Amino acid sequence: MKENISIDEFDGKKFKIRFIKEEDNRKAVLTHYLHNYDNGVKDHFEEEATEYLKQIVEYKNEEEKQNLVSDIALQQLLFEVRDVPFPTPENYTFKFIDLFAGIGGFRMAMQNLGGKCVFTSEWDVNAQKTYKANYGEVPFGDITKDRTKNFIPNNFDILCAGFPCQAFSIAGKRGGFEDTRGTLFFDVAEIIKLKKPKAIFLENVKGLRSHDKGKTLETILNVLRNDLGYYVPKPQVVNAKEFGVPQNRERIYIVGFRNDLEVNSFEYPESFEKKVTFKDVKEKKVVPTKYYLSTQYLQTLVNHKERHASKGNGFGYAIIKDNEISNAIVVGGMGRERNLVIDDRITDYTPTTHIKGEVNRKGIRKMTPREWARLQGFPDNFIIPVADASAYKQFGNSVAVPAIQATAEKIIDLIKAKL
Structure with a gap:
């Protein structure tokens, strides 16, 4: 598998850090080693971490390579694992x-x-x-x-x-x-x-x-x-x-x-003692149009719910009011469809994604990944570095x-x- 290479420069000196392919444990070994660099747990990862550090750092000369890793490179690596929203x-x-x-x-x-x-x-x-x-x-x-x-x-x-x-x-x-x-x-x-x-x-x-x-x-x-x-x-x-x-x-x-x-x-x-409702986690600003349902998709959900209701089943979409609590957020489409909300702050109904029909005029939308994060108790400085589909899955599984x-x-x- 192809490796990604980044070049970092400090005090006029350059070194390369190769980010190792995903399927092995080398990145895990390195970050665990660095996270425990100032305590005894470091020793548990040191042998393999030492070898991997030699592999990923490009040295200027043989003399520098005799050290585990140059001080500049090591300090940058330590900084990267510690400069995060939620450090130890x-x-x-x-x-x-x-x-x-x-x-x-x-x-x-x-x-x-x-x-x-x-x-x-x-x-x-x-x-x-x-x-x-x-x-x-x-x-x-x-x-x-x-x-x-x-x-x-x-x-x-x-x-x-x-x-x-x-x-x-x-x-x-x-x-x-x-x-x-x-x-x-x-x-x-x-x-x-x-x-x-x-x-x-x-x-x-x-x-x-x-x-x-x-x-x-x-x-x-x-x-x-x-x-x-x-x-x-x-x-x-x-x-x-x-x-x-x-x-x-x-x-x-x-x-x-x-x-x-x-x-x-x-x-x-x-x-x-304190009870909260959806309004406590609702986005404070107007959310992007992509979270609003199309008229055709909304009608499909209505038809689906009516079919089940005629059979005596309670399946189908649900709209959570601001003064209510959400249903459980789970992986899959129903996790979102059972937790729709009404948000009439939208002003631009121009679709930003490929949809069938128009953006609905009732203000019905999906919750955002950030709202799902809040439903699970994650603070707002929790970074969401992945696409929405992965984010919904991750918070639904959390x-x-x-x-x-x-x-x-x-x-x-x-x-x-x-x-």
């Missing part, structure tokens, strides 16, 4: 890893609470781009690969994972560790078994409770409690709307504490940051109390 807290108090990281919703919450991320994994290339733009770090790729797992350092405090759920082949078996092989939960469990973090925080869709007639969740809890040795209270379905964002988004949270910490009770956080943070705070308080 200077005086961090705990360490965590971020698996199935997406765009870093878990990381945002944990850093807000004083945590340092020492390893992250996310295979989607566009999500990696968003992650790097905001945290200065490229996630490692496929966590099912042993090579990727080998980069996970020891002695971190919390394992975070919003892993996809899959059915387990447990017919006639006890539903233990080995029965989860071939699923992504197995890889999470394998890491827990090897690294033994003090606590775990897992997030999944609400449907995990009934997935495969409840066998999936039953197996997960059995593995965590009996095979891996963690105190795991009853999982709880948490709704993001109770934690400061105007979105009806229910997700199941599973938390656990290593048995030697002797934690024997856990209380999930209470709902926030965790709701405030709900994660409220629960994580309870976990961290318990860990610190036991140390």
